[in-house]
Amino acid sequence: MKVAVGPDPSLVYRPDMDPEKAKDKGSFRNYEAGPLLDRVFATYKLMHTYQTVDFVRKKHIQFGGFSYKKMTVLEAVDMLDELVDESDPDVDFPNSYHAFQTAEGIRKAHPDKDWFHLVGLLHDLGKVLVLAGEPQWAVVGDTFPVGCQPQASVVFRESTFQDNPDLQDPRYSTELGMYQPHCGLENVLMSWGHDEYMYQVMKFNKFALPPELCSELDLAMLPWVQEFSKFDLYTKCPELPDVATLRPYYQGLIDKYCPGVLSW
Numbered sequence: 001m002k003v004a005v006g007p008d009p010s011l012v013y014r015p016d017m018d019p020e021k022a023k024d025k026g027s028f029r030n031y032e033a034g035p036l037l038d039r040v041f042a043t044y045k046l047m048h049t050y051q052t053v054d055f056v057r058k059k060h061i062q063f064g065g066f067s068y069k070k071m072t073v074l075e076a077v078d079m080l081d082e083l084v085d086e087s088d089p090d091v092d093f094p095n096s097y098h099a100f101q102t103a104e105g106i107r108k109a110h111p112d113k114d115w116f117h118l119v120g121l122l123h124d125l126g127k128v129l130v131l132a133g134e135p136q137w138a139v140v141g142d143t144f145p146v147g148c149q150p151q152a153s154v155v156f157r158e159s160t161f162q163d164n165p166d167l168q169d170p171r172y173s174t175e176l177g178m179y180q181p182h183c184g185l186e187n188v189l190m191s192w193g194h195d196e197y198m199y200q201v202m203k204f205n206k207f208a209l210p211p212e213l214c215s216e217l218d219l220a221m222l223p224w225v226q227e228f229s230k231f232d233l234y235t236k237c238p239e240l241p242d243v244a245t246l247r248p249y250y251q252g253l254i255d256k257y258c259p260g261v262l263s264w
Helices: 037-050 053-063 073-082 095-109 114-122 125-131 194-204 218-234 243-257
Strands: none
Touching: 053 194, 073 095, 073 114, 073 125, 073 243, 095 114, 095 243, 114 243, 125 194
16 A cells, blocks of 8 residues: 655544634644744654664663553643643643643543543653653654654655664665565554553553554554544644643543553
């Protein structure tokens, strides 16, 4: 299957929202212009230089013991009060607000799927790694497969990979690199970041989320990934939610699906 070429790889899978619910969708994910572009480009340049097969494997070992911190989900959300994502061209406010924005967008559209509301709250919590001292290029931003030639759809691909040593290594510099055709996503090593880390945290702490989120069948997961992605993107706005009024509801979901103090 040929992957669509464009500045944002997630657009291949991201469905449109109702125009009434999204203000000027074209203004989101703009990697060509905007007041935050220099910051975003610098983050991706570092990411695409230093995210290698060796680096990713070392990070899995470093954080695979989940000995960084003991805390509840809402304590992790509160940590994101201190984080502004330097890879995000759309917003310049703390990530904790975006967590509640995403969760509330899902809650409004899917009032009967409380687990899905919780996913909105959880989706960026892996960014606590920045507060653990990790550089943002090793935590935030769009992920991509390492160990093979970057596809044309990767953000800033043409101008940021020149210094990545894997692309000088014959094992990793071809189109498929270290992979076999149709090997399945579960066998692909992705660049290290908050998404992979949070997935591992959820597995380690045995979150009681339904199979829709935990299935390893790529095609079975895709509709839920598509549905989630539009809320992750299109709920971003400068009108910040009243977090204090929302916390009791989400505390109830946490108590149901991932209660208590967790290992991070």
